[in-house]
Amino acid sequence: MILSSTKELKDKGFEQILDFFRKKSLWMLHYCTGCGAVELPPTMTSRWDMERFGMGPMATPRQADLLLITGYLSVKSLKRVIYTYEQMQEPKWVIAFGSCPINGGIYYDSYSVINRLALYLPVDLSIEGCMPRPEAIIDGFTKLMKAIEKGEAVGYKKYKENYEWYKKNQREVLERTTPVL
Numbered sequence: 363m364i365l366s367s368t369k370e371l372k373d374k375g376f377e378q379i380l381d382f383f384r385k386k387s388l389w390m391l392h393y394c395t396g397c398g399a400v401e402l403p404p405t406m407t408s409r410w411d412m413e414r415f416g417m418g419p420m421a422t423p424r425q426a427d428l429l430l431i432t433g434y435l436s437v438k439s440l441k442r443v444i445y446t447y448e449q450m451q452e453p454k455w456v457i458a459f460g461s462c463p464i465n466g467g468i469y470y471d472s473y474s475v476i477n478r479l480a481l482y483l484p485v486d487l488s489i490e491g492c493m494p495r496p497e498a499i500i501d502g503f504t505k506l507m508k509a510i511e512k513g514e515a516v517g518y519k520k521y522k523e524n525y526e527w528y529k530k531n532q533r534e535v536l537e538r539t540t541p542v543l
C-alpha cells in the first residue's frame with residue numbers, strides 16, 4: 363500500500379514536470395472556417411508573436427497538441443473534425459474560437475451549422491468574440507498554458523470517460539444529414 367502511494371506520488375510529480383514543459387511547446391492544428399482565418403495570422407506575426415510562447419502551426423493531427431475550431435463549424439465538417447481529434451495523440455486540447463463554436467453565434471438556429479461544439483468534443487478553452495482580436499487570443503492561450511501547468515486542462519480525459527455520451531451526441535447530429543464519408 364505504502365509502495366503504491368509512493369509510486370502514485372512519483373507519477374504525479376513526473377506528470378507535473380511534463381505539464382510544465384508541455385505548456386511551453388504547443389503546436390496547433392487549426393480548422394479555419396470563419397474568423398480564425400483572419401485573426402490568427404496577425405497573432406503569429408511580429409506584432410503579437412505567438413512563437414515567443416513556444417506556439418506554432420502544425421500540419422498534421424498526429425504531431426499537434428491543440429485543435430482550434432476557428433469560427434462556425436458546419437454539420438458536414440463535424441465528422442472530419444472528430445476524425446482529426448481522434449487521430450491526435452494525448453495530451454491534446456480543443457479550443458473553441460469565436461462565438462460560433464461556443465453558442466452558434468449568428469448561426470445559432472441554422473440547420474447546417476452546429477451551435478455548441480462542447481456537445482461533440484471536449485472544449486478546454488473558449489475564446490469569446492465575433493471575431494476575437496489577437497489580444498483576446500493571446501489572453502486565451504495564456505490562460506490555457508496556466509491550466510495545463512496546473513493539470514486542470516483535462517478535456518481529453520473527460521472525452522474518454524464520457525465517450526458514450528459524446529458518441530451519442532455526435533450520432534444524433536450526423537444522422538440528421540445524408541451520410542458523407
Ligand code: SF4
Nearest residue numbers: 396397433460461492
Ligand atoms: S464568430 Fe463571428 S466572425 Fe467568427 S465565424 Fe462566427 S460569425 Fe464569423
